[in-house]
Amino acid sequence: MPGNTQGIEGNHANSRPRFGIDAPGLVLGFAIGGPLLLLASLFDGFAPALSLTMRYTGSVLCAEAILMTLSSLYGKQRVIRRMIDSLQLHGGEQVLDVGCGRGLLLLEAARRLPCGRATGLDLWSTRDQSGNAAAATQHNAELAGVADRVRIDTGDMRHLPYADASFDAIVSSLAIHNLPTETDREQAVREIARVLKPGGRVALLDFRHTALYAQVLREAGLDVRRSWPEFRMFPWVWIVRGRKP
Numbered sequence: 001m002p003g004n005t006q007g008i009e010g011n012h013a014n015s016r017p018r019f020g021i022d023a024p025g026l027v028l029g030f031a032i033g034g035p036l037l038l039l040a041s042l043f044d045g046f047a048p049a050l051s052l053t054m055r056y057t058g059s060v061l062c063a064e065a066i067l068m069t070l071s072s073l074y075g076k077q078r079v080i081r082r083m084i085d086s087l088q089l090h091g092g093e094q095v096l097d098v099g100c101g102r103g104l105l106l107l108e109a110a111r112r113l114p115c116g117r118a119t120g121l122d123l124w125s126t127r128d129q130s131g132n133a134a135a136a137t138q139h140n141a142e143l144a145g146v147a148d149r150v151r152i153d154t155g156d157m158r159h160l161p162y163a164d165a166s167f168d169a170i171v172s173s174l175a176i177h178n179l180p181t182e183t184d185r186e187q188a189v190r191e192i193a194r195v196l197k198p199g200g201r202v203a204l205l206d207f208r209h210t211a212l213y214a215q216v217l218r219e220a221g222l223d224v225r226r227s228w229p230e231f232r233m234f235p236w237v238w239i240v241r242g243r244k245p
Helices: 024-040 048-085 104-110 134-143 182-195 210-219
Strands: 094-098 117-122 150-154 167-173 196-206 223-226 238-243
Touching: 024 048, 048 104, 048 167, 048 196, 094 104, 094 182, 104 117, 104 134, 104 150, 104 167, 117 134, 134 150, 167 182, 182 196, 182 210, 196 210, 210 223, 210 238
Parallel strands: 094 117, 094 167, 117 150, 167 196
Antiparallel strands: 196 238, 223 238
16 A cells, blocks of 8 residues: 555644544534433432433433543544545545545545645534634644645535546545435535546545435446444444445
8 A cells, every 4th residue: 555554643742733623513412411310310209210311311412422532533533544544545646525624534534645645624513623713734744744745625516616537535423424315415416426536436434324325326337335333433324435436
């Protein structure tokens, strides 16, 4: 495999790219609400059944906050690396990351492209990822030593600003599900198929709607397969892989 493929977290600790926490508002709500419910359940003023329910719910919220944080910081990196490996990049491809966020998937692709380029597209919503901004992604690319082979664009995945058949490979992680309607998600996946070159590969990672992604790609003529659930991330995810004839 061309390029440095040891992974983004292999950099020196003082110059390591940082990719934030997915769904930070939700994680914060769980992290605050869980302990509060556990504390409230200790008071004597509640009926035993209500105290038990509060204790159970608080424990679940605390566990979800911990699991989602660990998923963002550790599990996702390992799943993403395997996902990029499955594309079998040779080093000179044009790769698009749809909804790139702070660049974990984008930079893992760029490390494998000494003669190619990885393009990241996003609308930069901080609701979906903490600290999400084009400047943060550019800074991460510089820290990872791949800024010369990374391009960062602002745009809507439902209307990709690229010509037909522009990319050899297209990837996306935990991004398409953020679109508000099924029609929007279908449009985004059709756009992905449109800008993919013949013979190109696609890999879409998400924790819901992946059956829809697979269906739309098949309708666009791609050969498609959907993975088994991947439990190293929380919530667990599926990866839809396809190849354009």
